[in-house]
Amino acid sequence: MKFTLSAKDPGSKARAGVLQTDHGDIPTPIFMPVGTAGTVKAVRQRELEKEVDARIILGNTYHLYLRPGQEVLKQAGGLHRFMNWTRPILTDSGGYQVFSLSEKRKIQEDGVEFRSHIDGSKHFFTPEKAMDIQRHIGADIVMAFDECTPYPCEKSYARNSMHLTHRWLDRCIRDMGSHDSLYGYRQNLFPIVQGSVYPDLRKESAEYIASTEQAGNAIGGLSVGEPAEMMYEMTELVCGILPEEKPRYLMGVGTPANILECIALGVDMFDCVMPTRNARNGMLFTEEGIINIKNKKWEFDFDPIDERVSPDFSKAYLRHLFISGEMLGPQIASIHNLSFYLWLVGEARKHIEAGDFAAWKNGMVQKLTTRR
């Protein structure tokens, strides 16, 4: 994996680059659609590639381990072939599920015991196990197995958790170094900075993560309920420590405005369920602001959802599909929101290259956060 920076914005920490993988190049900054269970919900692969122009998508270790399971993925020849997706894939390690399914988990030094949300069966993940599953999935970018702390979080808990995440990282690195990839292309491990909202912990974690010298670095444990300002502060602090010449990935973020603000702080990669999940509930992101397509005010609005990103369908038609419970509604909305997110990061990239990102960003954030 190779990361090449091509431009830096003079008015902020934003940068543009290209991340090269064995499944193709990824221009940065980039947004990665979330495809938890081997599918970006409601969107077919052809649309994801041709219309949305997703350059890389996510899969989830926890979910793919439970269904379809490691053996199916192995015999399929990996997730790329299984789901017929030829571009890069990144897999989350399951660390976030340890956090979000917290009522059913037990964390120990060796790993975490949890119960399946599907059938209640008991399972045990260790850093080695998480690496093994991700090896079978065959992702281009593999995330370290971490603990994502909740918000708020006691400092003593955050400190202990962070150190556990660091020890688990050592084991992930050792395990990745002692096994060959299964399908003949390179897999790259990204470690994850933790430390909750405590600056000294974040600093310690970022320094440790940087010292492991992996191909790229991630920032985790944010956007879990803390105020946006706090998220920006932590992101800024961590970006100042993580190496300039490697991609920075802010996990789970966020709204279109969050993404632009964090690009300005030096983040290169983002993922979030928001464009797809909210699309399924009728919320659309557009250049002019946020739309609840189910509202009556769109009943006779025959203008496109968004003239630039989705010129094909009117608001009145999409509203009709949602009101009628037609499954094409969530499909069109998901494709729209993802197309918009990809359009947005593409524009950000252009403005970084043009050197006027900071000013453009400020005007854009205003528009993005208004409700239509």
Added chain:
RNA sequence: GUGGUUGUAGCUCAGGUGGUUAGAGCAUCAGAUUGUGGUUCUGAGGGCCGUGGGUUCGAGUCCCAUCAUCCACC
């Protein structure tokens, strides 16, 4: 014309023997959603109980009239 049926929220309907502030589903409106247990979740607005009399301390509920509705029969 005669006999019967039904009139309660925008729609479809609940509301034993009269008794606090008349309910539900859908619809409408407004929030929520951040490394996906989500066609989801939370909340709000909306009523001369067809109309007019009567009985009663008290009527959506009982009585009379009237209007509308649907059905059957001349």
